[in-house]
Amino acid sequence: MARVGFVGLGVMGAPMAGHLVRAGHDVTVWNRTAAKCAPLGEAGARVADEIGEVPVASDIVFTCVSRNEDVFGVVAAMMPHAAEDTLFVDHSTTSPETARDLQADLAERGLRFMDAPVTGGSMGAQAGTLTVFCGGRDEDYERARPVMEAYAKRTRLVGPGGAGQTMKVANQIAVGGALLGLCESLAFASKAGLDLATTRELLAGGAAGSWAFEHYGPKILNGDWTPGFSVKNQRKDFAYAFDAAKEMGAALPGTVLVDFLLSKLTEQGLDDRTTAALYEVILGLESASWT
16 A cells, blocks of 8 residues: 555545545545545544645655646645655646646656546546546656556556646547537527426437536536536636647637636636536527527
8 A cells, every 4th residue: 555645635636535545545635724634534544734744754645736826836835845756646637838847847856746637527536437647757657556546447648747738638628518519408408498307318318428418417407506517617727728729729619619608607706606507608698699
């Protein structure tokens, strides 16, 4: 069993760390809001009082926070306390450039870094069925892979530093398109007077089916706008996608449209809702503006 640390115990990080504890690893946890550590402490994790204690007690440190600046902040706070060859594995979604910069910064200090964003949502984190896109060195991936299997059904080294985040950008582009397809389809069905539960059941079982139909369809039927994955975080990921696309000269017309529609929820102060709330935005649109 490995000595591991986990920093960032939100809707994704907390269940992931819980799987590590249940797998028998020696786990040390820290979170900015200390109260979120309590359930893991009760389950058997060591709760650090200060973030600098995490790398002291760990050979591999996993991070799962929100934005570029958050990752830079927590890694910078731990670096002075980390022994040589400590491996930092970042499960946050950041820009590919951030991942490359962190790998270079840590290498200068004799430390290792792998970008390893995940997909599968909070439900996948709870079930331990996430997919992990890894960017970095072969030896670092092989070192982390057996540990990540506690919460991942599939891990893959997809290239050098930054490649994991680039793959996550591609993932989020596809996720946005599937979300739009779901919400636009069900909004149309609603205005046509079709039964939404029947529509969702029949379409999800055919060529229109997708992860979004399976997992977000029920939330739309129930009017349940709790995340899940929030509008705020989806738009944050889209911003990284736009930056990466601009750098390589790629066009993202569909993603631009989805981001624009989601911005309507941001303008209403509703960007803590699940991205499936896009359904309400589309339902409220007038056809003359879009056809």
